[in-house]
Amino acid sequence: MKFISDPALRGQALALIEGGYDLHTHTEPSAFHRALNDLELIQEAEALKMAGVMIKAHYGCTAERAALINLISGCHARAYGGLVLNHPTGGLNPYAAENSLKMGASIIWMPTRDSASCLRGGNMPGDFFLRPGISILDDSGRLKKEVFEIFEIVKKYGAFLATGHLSTEESLLLCEAGTCENVSMILTHPEWDRTKVPGEIQAQLARKGVLIEKNWLNLAENSVSPEQMAANIRQAGVESTYLATDRGQAGAEHPGEAMLCFIETLLSQGFSDREIRTMLRTVPKRIVEH
Numbered sequence: 001m002k003f004i005s006d007p008a009l010r011g012q013a014l015a016l017i018e019g020g021y022d023l024h025t026h027t028e029p030s031a032f033h034r035a036l037n038d039l040e041l042i043q044e045a046e047a048l049k050m051a052g053v054m055i056k057a058h059y060g061c062t063a064e065r066a067a068l069i070n071l072i073s074g075c076h077a078r079a080y081g082g083l084v085l086n087h088p089t090g091g092l093n094p095y096a097a098e099n100s101l102k103m104g105a106s107i108i109w110m111p112t113r114d115s116a117s118c119l120r121g122g123n124m125p126g127d128f129f130l131r132p133g134i135s136i137l138d139d140s141g142r143l144k145k146e147v148f149e150i151f152e153i154v155k156k157y158g159a160f161l162a163t164g165h166l167s168t169e170e171s172l173l174l175c176e177a178g179t180c181e182n183v184s185m186i187l188t189h190p191e192w193d194r195t196k197v198p199g200e201i202q203a204q205l206a207r208k209g210v211l212i213e214k215n216w217l218n219l220a221e222n223s224v225s226p227e228q229m230a231a232n233i234r235q236a237g238v239e240s241t242y243l244a245t246d247r248g249q250a251g252a253e254h255p256g257e258a259m260l261c262f263i264e265t266l267l268s269q270g271f272s273d274r275e276i277r278t279m280l281r282t283v284p285k286r287i288v289e290h
Helices: 009-016 038-047 063-072 094-102 115-122 147-158 168-181 198-205 214-218 226-238 257-268 273-288
Strands: 021-025 052-055 078-080 082-084 106-110 160-162 184-187 212-214 241-244
Touching: 009 257, 009 273, 021 168, 021 212, 021 241, 021 257, 021 273, 038 052, 038 078, 038 257, 052 063, 063 078, 082 094, 094 106, 094 147, 106 273, 147 168, 168 184, 168 198, 184 198, 198 212, 198 226, 212 214, 212 226, 212 273, 214 226, 214 257, 226 257, 241 257, 241 273, 257 273
Parallel strands: 021 052, 052 078, 082 106, 106 160, 160 184, 184 212, 212 241
Antiparallel strands: none
């Protein structure tokens, strides 16, 4: 999507972003080249008077990085971290999940780049090793025992478990089982081409208590139109939805600018200030202040 900022809406977006969160950003240090580092991310968030940002890395825990940034940055904005269960962290590894949560992680993501479903779509830009895909299902199509161990650990720490780049089928099974086990669940970017979930299914999961992540990247890369993004949000409800950017890729706008573009787009789709604040402040605050 070619985005052209509207000066009138930009002023409104700058006011709305204050106190907001972006719980999906990618920064250096990373195995993939990024546009900015952890310190630059928090400084840009501070300049926009945001409350916090989540550092996400496909191949490592970011809880300790976030803790260090919070110690040295001098910013009021807070950095948060999590863990993705890809091959370099042991795949579906309950021990890695507990270690990260003990260090303060807020989100555990199921496999992303290394998920079997994602790899069926081919390598993503920057992938640098061949590997088998990770599925959360056993040969009979049931959730693996490790998934239930991870459920218990995430629940123990009051954290959130996100679907990552799982297939639609896997994501639905995971969210339904997780909510039955009283685990706090997140459906990750359901408008992205490799993880698409129909709006009516998003709404069904939201009614069960699953939080639905919406990402600017999916609009920027034309995986979804602004109109369809708006319709999906309205189906799920703003009280079950939070905004994120999934930005930090080299050569693209930085996360702060991306979030302003996202806010402007939603304003142009008729969302009120109150609705945007709910998705930008209230809902993500539940994730990081558990």
